Amino acid sequence: MLHVDNVSFRYPNRPWLFRNLSLTIDKGEIVGMYGKSGIGKSTLAKIIAGYIKPLQGEIRICNNKLTGEKIYPVQLIWQHAELVINPSWQMKKILAESPYLSEEMLSCLGIQSSWLSKYPHELSGGELQRFNIARALGTDAPFYIADEITSMFDAISQAQIWHSLLQEVEQQQKGMLVISHNQKLLEKICHRIVHFSDLAMADRD
Numbered sequence: 001m002l003h004v005d006n007v008s009f010r011y012p013n014r015p016w017l018f019r020n021l022s023l024t025i026d027k028g029e030i031v032g033m034y035g036k037s038g039i040g041k042s043t044l045a046k047i048i049a050g051y052i053k054p055l056q057g058e059i060r061i062c063n064n065k066l067t068g069e070k071i072y073p074v075q076l077i078w079q080h081a082e083l084v085i086n087p088s089w090q091m092k093k094i095l096a097e098s099p100y101l102s103e104e105m106l107s108c109l110g111i112q113s114s115w116l117s118k119y120p121h122e123l124s125g126g127e128l129q130r131f132n133i134a135r136a137l138g139t140d141a142p143f144y145i146a147d148e149i150t151s152m153f154d155a156i157s158q159a160q161i162w163h164s165l166l167q168e169v170e171q172q173q174k175g176m177l178v179i180s181h182n183q184k185l186l187e188k189i190c191h192r193i194v195h196f197s198d199l200a201m202a203d204r205d
């Protein structure tokens with residue numbers, strides 16, 4: 001189980017964004033999270049995925065505190081694929097970093113083989129995002145966070161992507177936090193839904 005335990009965070013010279021925030025995600029569980037814009041959802045995602053250190057509290061998996069693991073057990077997939085993909089690498093090199101990727105997974109995500117020899121700037125935002133998702137799925141991380149990952153897709157592509165992701169999460173009994181403003185989507189795919197402001201105390205003075 002993933003535990004977010006009494007985590008507090010503020011950016012320098014800013015009020016507390018949240019204090020004493022706690023959340024658990026079980027293996028095989030899909031938890032949806034929503035909350036108004038700017039409330040701190042993406043910041044929390046970055047803390048859980050180890051990109052930002054909390055000022056108080058801790059993140060644990062099965063009672064082990066996470067501190068600077070070489071391969072981090074929580075994979076964050078976020079909306080801005082172009083910011084996390086190396087612009088000077090061909091797509092096949094980018095995917096080579098994910099050892100557990102199968103041909104089947106690539107095809108489920110709608111990745112065409114002709115895209116593999118392209119560079120990131122030669123692909124659309126949606127095509128790039130498919131690679132970003134594939135890259136995360138191709139690791140053996142037990143937990144994923146999906147932060148507004150399909151807002152750039154049309155309805156059919158959205159359904160295709162979520163079908164692949166949910167299949168993987170279910171088969172491998174992984175846990176996933178899905179952050180979205182689309183409550184209909186959350187209701188459709190999540191086992192339970194939490195509102196960000198119910199998880200923590202805020203201090204905006």
Ligand SMILES: Nc1ncnc2c1ncn2[C@@H]1O[C@H](COP(=O)(O)OP(=O)(O)OP(=O)(O)O)[C@@H](O)[C@H]1O
Nearest residue numbers: 011012014017035036037038039040041042043044
């Ligand atoms: N690096 C940073 N330095 C200072 N403030 C930041 C930084 N990143 C984000 N913020 C601020 O922290 C607050 C929370 O941002 P965050 O991106 O976590 O919100 P969010 O709930 O994910 O919003 P949205 O739903 O619009 O994506 C915002 O007021 C934002 O301006």
